Amino acid sequence: MLVLLLAIALGVTLGLLTSVSVPVELLTYLGVAVLAAMDSSLGGIRAALEQTFHDRAFAFGFLTNTLMAAFIVFIGERIGVRELYLAAVVAFGMRIFDNLSQVRRLLFQRWRWE
Amino acid sequence: MSPGIKPRQTLLQLRDKSVRRLVESERAVERSFHEGRLLASLAVGLLLVGFLLVAQWRGNQSFTREIERQSDQDLAIIIQEITGVNVGLRDEVMRLEVRILDAERETKDTSELLNEAAEELDALKLMTGLDPAVGPGVLVRIEDPEHVLLAQDFVALVHELRAGGAEAISVNGRRVTATSGFSEADGHVVLDGMRLTGGYVVEAIGDAGSLEQALTMPGGLESRFASFPGVTTEVERDGSVSVGAALERRMTYGRPVEGD
Structure with missing residues (x-):
């Protein structure tokens, strides 16, 4: 668990140190992609707690989720339905909270708080 | 039975125990390997999430700044335009006031002239006896x-x-x-x-x-x-x-x- 917290902290520091800035045109793309990545990470943690984690499945899911999210934004922009990215945002948002609640439940079980 | 000699059954038990421990240790190795991969991949994922979050945050910040700057520029342009129009209108007002003054003077001149003419006409009428x-x-x-x-x-x-x-x-x-x-x-x-x-x-x-x-x-x-x-x-x-x-x-x- 500590390793994971360290990883996210490392990612943030890396981002701060390299001072990478997303171009304005790609803001929506990356925003949805970030949501997808967060969802995938939470899903991975959940799978690990459920003893069903599979590293290849995780990596593949991570990639496809982020790419698909960006692709949905792209499609929306192409066909003139810019609000399509909202669908991705809502879907990923719901999944994030769903995964979060599952992780919480599994952790409570593990630590015998229930 | 000497203490140095163990019965066959005991030996068998010992062997089974060792085998079990071996299997267990092998499993532990495997599990730890598995856990390591799990942690590694999750860590990479979270690292990416953190990195992307910061990048996105920064990009959004610069985007907002740009919007603010743009609106400032727009405001400046609008102010400039309005100021230009204002100057033009002030000029026009002055021009019109000058024209009003001219017209007033002209009217005064005309009425003065008319008055003079009327007086002259009265005098002439009186002199010539045109009217009672x-x-x-x-x-x-x-x-x-x-x-x-x-x-x-x-x-x-x-x-x-x-x-x-x-x-x-x-x-x-x-x-x-x-x-x-x-x-x-x-x-x-x-x-x-x-x-x-x-x-x-x-x-x-x-x-x-x-x-x-x-x-x-x-x-x-x-x-x-x-x-x-x-x-x-x-x-x-x-x-x-x-x-x-x-x-x-x-x-x-x-x-x-x-x-x-």
């Missing part, structure tokens, strides 16, 4: 039952009145103008073809005091008329003397010279 006239003046009643007064006496009378500042004069209701002339016919005095009979009434518009004085001064016309037999003269101030218009007269020979 009213004003303060004197009324002179002369009784001459024996008809001793001659045309030259009336000429003298009119002359005295004009010298006293008369602006309009009439004798027996007939206006005396610049072209009027007294003559005599059959023992009667004639003014512009009209025979004057009975009591004469001479009306004159002007300063009543001056007119009266012109006639009644010592050695003046009144005293002279009084020396004629039967002639009585009565000079009377009047606040509102009215004289009629002159007869129309067509000018045939003369013609005013234009210019100057």
